[in-house]
Amino acid sequence: MTKNQLPSLFYRLSLVLAVTLTGCAQVMPNCGAVSSPPIHELVDSQWELIRWHYTSPSDHKTRLRKIPQGSYEIPMTLAISPDGKKVSGNAGCNLYTAEITADERGILIDKVASTRKACAPYISELEFKFLSYISDYRTLVRDGDRLLMMTRDGEVLSFALKNK
Secondary structure (H helix, E strand, C coil), X not given: CCCCHHHHHHHHHHHHHXXXXXXXXXXXXXXXXXXXXXXXXXXXXXXXXXXEEEECCXXXXXXXXXXXXXXXXXXXXXXXXXXXXXXXXXXXXXXXXEEEEEECCEEEEEEEEXXXXXXXXXXXXHHXXXXXXXXXXXXXXXXXXXXXXEECCCCEEEEEECCC
């Protein structure tokens, strides 16, 4: 996939998400339901957050959230353990760990715990959102080496598979 195709993919996924959320009460299972790939597709994988889209409350336009990236910042990561029972990573400043429960719909992430280092205010706010979303997302979609997490607030976190 080229960089020119990424905006098109995002808009298509946003449209699917909008239709899904709009029709949630009529067509979809319970709005509290979560869907994700089966655990066997995710075990022993490591992911790095590469993009985070949100809808601005002021003008309702989709925007990119600034996330920690590059050589001077610690990227936000998500790593699934080889046994598929734990997830851990870096939330931008602090490390975190959580438990995974797998069922026929995919995985649920809960019991999130993190270190408590003092961070820059912007990173602290971002970490809080990130840790909230990984334990209460709406949908996870795996597309090859990409993992998209769609939140209940309509935000989309895009992860890239990291090589070991």
